[in-house]
Amino acid sequence: xxxxKGPRKGRAIGKTNDVNADLIAVxxxxxxxxxxxxxxxxxxxxxxxxxxxxxxxxxxxxxxWVELQTGQPLGYIEQLYxxxxxxxxxxxxxxxxxxxxxLTREEDAxxxxxxxxxSWYDYFPWEDHRSGRPPMLEELWPRxxxxxxxxxxxxxxxxxxxxxxxxxxxxxxxxxxELALQRYELxxxxxxxxxxxxxxxxxxxxxxxxxxxxADHRRILATxxxxxxxxxxxxxxxxxxxxxxxxxxxxxxxxxxxSGRLINKPNFRRLxxxxxxxxxxxxxxxxxxGRPAQLYRFHHAILDERPVAGTKLPLARA
Amino acid sequence: xxxxKGPRKGRAIGKTNDVNADLIAVxxxxxxxxxxxxxxxxxxxxxxxxxxxxxxxxxxxxxxWVELQTGQPLGYIEQLYxxxxxxxxxxxxxxxxxxxxxLTREEDAxxxxxxxxxSWYDYFPWEDHRSGRPPMLEELWPRxxxxxxxxxxxxxxxxxxxxxxxxxxxxxxxxxxELALQRYELxxxxxxxxxxxxxxxxxxxxxxxxxxxxADHRRILATxxxxxxxxxxxxxxxxxxxxxxxxxxxxxxxxxxxSGRLINKPNFRRLxxxxxxxxxxxxxxxxxxGRPAQLYRFHHAILDERPVAGTKLPLARA
DNA sequence: CCAGTTATAGTCAACGCGATTATAAGGCCT
DNA sequence: AGGCCTTATAATCGCGTTGACTATAACTGG
Numbered sequence: 118x119x120x121x122k123g124p125r126k127g128r129a130i131g132k133t134n135d136v137n138a139d140l141i142a143v144x145x146x147x148x149x150x151x152x153x154x155x156x157x158x159x160x161x162x163x164x165x166x167x168x169x170x171x172x173x174x175x176x177x178x179x180x181x182w183v184e185l186q187t188g189q190p191l192g193y194i195e196q197l198y199x200x201x202x203x204x205x206x207x208x209x210x211x212x213x214x215x216x217x218x219x220l221t222r223e224e225d226a227x228x229x230x231x232x233x234x235x236s237w238y239d240y241f242p243w244e245d246h247r248s249g250r251p252p253m254l255e256e257l258w259p260r261x262x263x264x265x266x267x268x269x270x271x272x273x274x275x276x277x278x279x280x281x282x283x284x285x286x287x288x289x290x291x292x293x294x295e296l297a298l299q300r301y302e303l304x305x306x307x308x309x310x311x312x313x314x315x316x317x318x319x320x321x322x323x324x325x326x327x328x329x330x331x332a333d334h335r336r337i338l339a340t341x342x343x344x345x346x347x348x349x350x351x352x353x354x355x356x357x358x359x360x361x362x363x364x365x366x367x368x369x370x371x372x373x374x375x376s377g378r379l380i381n382k383p384n385f386r387r388l389x390x391x392x393x394x395x396x397x398x399x400x401x402x403x404x405x406x407g408r409p410a411q412l413y414r415f416h417h418a419i420l421d422e423r424p425v426a427g428t429k430l431p432l433a434r435a
Numbered sequence: 436x437x438x439x440k441g442p443r444k445g446r447a448i449g450k451t452n453d454v455n456a457d458l459i460a461v462x463x464x465x466x467x468x469x470x471x472x473x474x475x476x477x478x479x480x481x482x483x484x485x486x487x488x489x490x491x492x493x494x495x496x497x498x499x500w501v502e503l504q505t506g507q508p509l510g511y512i513e514q515l516y517x518x519x520x521x522x523x524x525x526x527x528x529x530x531x532x533x534x535x536x537x538l539t540r541e542e543d544a545x546x547x548x549x550x551x552x553x554s555w556y557d558y559f560p561w562e563d564h565r566s567g568r569p570p571m572l573e574e575l576w577p578r579x580x581x582x583x584x585x586x587x588x589x590x591x592x593x594x595x596x597x598x599x600x601x602x603x604x605x606x607x608x609x610x611x612x613e614l615a616l617q618r619y620e621l622x623x624x625x626x627x628x629x630x631x632x633x634x635x636x637x638x639x640x641x642x643x644x645x646x647x648x649x650a651d652h653r654r655i656l657a658t659x660x661x662x663x664x665x666x667x668x669x670x671x672x673x674x675x676x677x678x679x680x681x682x683x684x685x686x687x688x689x690x691x692x693x694s695g696r697l698i699n700k701p702n703f704r705r706l707x708x709x710x711x712x713x714x715x716x717x718x719x720x721x722x723x724x725g726r727p728a729q730l731y732r733f734h735h736a737i738l739d740e741r742p743v744a745g746t747k748l749p750l751a752r753a
Numbered sequence: 754c755c756a757g758t759t760a761t762a763g764t765c766a767a768c769g770c771g772a773t774t775a776t777a778a779g780g781c782c783t
Numbered sequence: 784a785g786g787c788c789t790t791a792t793a794a795t796c797g798c799g800t801t802g803a804c805t806a807t808a809a810c811t812g813g
Contacts, residue, residue, distance in 0.1 A: 138456075138519070138531055168519065168531075174518075174519060175517065175518075175519045196516060196517060198514060199493065199514060199517040199533050200492075200493075201456070201486065201492060201493045213456055213531065213533075215517050215531075364759095364760085365760085365761095366759075366760080381801095381802065381803070381804095382760090382761095383761085383762080383763090383802095383803085383804085383805095384801065384802060384803080386760090386761075386762090387762095387801085388801085403810070403811085406757090406758055406759060406810085406811075407757080407758035407759025407760070407809075407810060407811070408758075408759050408760045408761085408808065408809040408810050408811090409759090409760080409809070409810065410759070410760060410761095411760080411761090682790095682791085683791085683792095684790075684791080699770095699771065699772070699773095700791090700792095701771095701772085701773085701774095701792085701793085701794090702770065702771060702772080704791090704792075704793090705770085705793095706770085721779070721780085725778075725779060725780070725788080725789035725790025725791070726777070726778040726779045726780090726789075726790050726791045726792085727778075727779060727790090727791080728790070728791060728792095729791080729792090
């Protein structure tokens with residue numbers, strides 16, 4: 118209080134540190150085709166826009182322009198990460214990018230024009246283990262090993278080899294779906310994704326399967342996937358992606374779509390049931406093929422009641 | 436790619452959206468006095484500084500000026516949150532604040548002058564449950580209930596009452612140490628902390644015990660505490676706060692200081708042991724009072740080996 | 754009516770973890 | 784020196800969670 122000229126007091130310095138602030142949104146929905154993300158430019162970029170100073174907060178600014186631009190009402194919104202790396206965009210412009218994860222229900226897609234939904238797994242085909250381990254992993258492993266061997270010193274070789282093994286479940290390790298970001302960053306480091314060659318690193322090996330995106334949008338998407346896969350295990354955010362009424366199997370399929378792996382059905386039902394997160398509506402639907410299924414709705418009253426340690430899903434160990 | 440004039444393309448708009456970017460650091464260490472945070476202005480504020488455009492990234496910028504200013508080498512650094520609420524600082528200036536959590540070891544405190552260490556629990560006395568439930572909670576409960584009753588409609592009354600009960604362990608609920616942020620925000624909403632009256636809300640009841648800070652620094656500190664209390668349960672970050680050699684009880688005391696609650700000793704040792712996070716040095720220390728204790732060191736090799744689902748601590752349910 | 758599909762309930766065993774007890778090894782006070 | 788205090792370290796018990804599996808019910812379509 119009394120020491121007005123302390124060593125550093127925020128904007129007490131006259132030097133201009135003005136920067137530009139961008140908001141980048143990863144808007145997620147799940148439909149029959151799987152988990153989708155809202156994209157622009159035919160799937161080559163995530164929707165982004167400048168932070169409007171007129172808005173109260175960053176979140177309200179994001180919500181406003183995404184809803185305006187896409188007609189999508191956003192449910193849950195969560196901040197992901199703030200980047201300001203110098204050479205992020207390739208240019209010499211200084212931009213701070215604040216990325217967000219948003220969940221919605223994909224009603225009236227493409228109604229207001231340009232944006233479209235693209236499956237996660239178009240960008241990260243190695244992340245979908247719902248039909249067993251993707252065959253492409255077996256082609257990926259030797260390339261990662263080769264990259265590890267290419268290091269200068271033995272310690273780095275060992276470290277690369279270990280990180281690759283952990284992230285990509287080599288040597289009979291268990292697949293960990295939450296490592297989506299580490300996996301993408303490892304592929305980037307190994308110059309196995311198309312984005313890596315933009316940094317001037319022209320050791321352009323044939324990139325691994327999977328669509329690339331402009332700038333670092335694919336990395337942001339990987340961040341969102343990892344965050345969401347982690348979050349659904351302890352917070353009831355899945356319901357933001359569900360229609361008002363749903364069957365338990367539909368709920369399970371949604372969780373499976375997000376996590377990229379299959380869940381044991383009886384255990385899933387038990388866990389959902391004993392947490393009292395859903396309530397029966399009494400009505401049933403015959404549209405599911407076999408025996409008509411109960412329709413459930415989300416039990417809103419419980420939402421804040423279990424602030425933590427709720428909504429566990431049987432996704433623990435393999 | 437081909438649609439150059441899509442609905443919105445980032446900084447394609449000519450309007451100026453320049454803002455000022457500040458970095459705010461919550462630097463944490465643990466000593467005999469408990470968990471401490473690095474502060475300036477006699478504990479009234481967190482160290483903060485402008486984002487230097489000269490640096491590669493936000494993290495390196497933060498690390499540079501904190502180490503320069505305080506002489507503290509920072510170990511682990513993690514981004515907390517980015518704020519840009521209009522009336523955060525009270526002024527009409529537009530500032531984006533990017534807050535960080537950093538862990539260090541508190542060597543040579545105050546060597547380079549101004550900054551000093553202050554205990555967490557000076558700011559949040561209700562968060563320390565290491566000696567049982569703080570008596571002040573019992574004085575707090577009726578004030579929260581009173582606040583809940585003061586709502587206009589019944590639904591809000593019920594909601595306030597429920598949130599207060601969950602956050603502050605009313606009605607024989609279990610104390611959840613991870614709700615530190617929710618608790619502070621609830622007290623702010625109830626105008627029971629000194630910061631609340633700055634917004635013009637002059638219904639100045641006597642504030643709850645606990646030091647306040649300038650601007651929203653206390654909220655940022657609460658965010659850091661909540662994040663760290665959650666993180667130590669699944670990532671081995673505690674070791675960033677430990678000296679190179681330590682006994683298991685010292686490690687336990689550190690975790691207890693952070694989480695604000697006591698841990699069962701045998702269970703703690705079992706969990707630490709079976710995770711192979713530490714290794715014996717063979718040497719012992721007699722400085723602990725009773726039987727000489729083994730000195731351990733952190734098993735660095737294991738750090739990235741268990742990227743997730745490691746370092747569990749017996750802090751689950753009460 | 755039978756085969757196929759899905760819904761729903763129940764069982765069993767392994768593991769994790771909280772709680773407790775027991776034993777070892779040093780310091781300090783009388 | 785001996786007894787008491789402190790802390791360190793090891794071992795055990797029991798409950799609850801949860802992963803894997805089996806069985807039964809209800810409906811559709813041929």
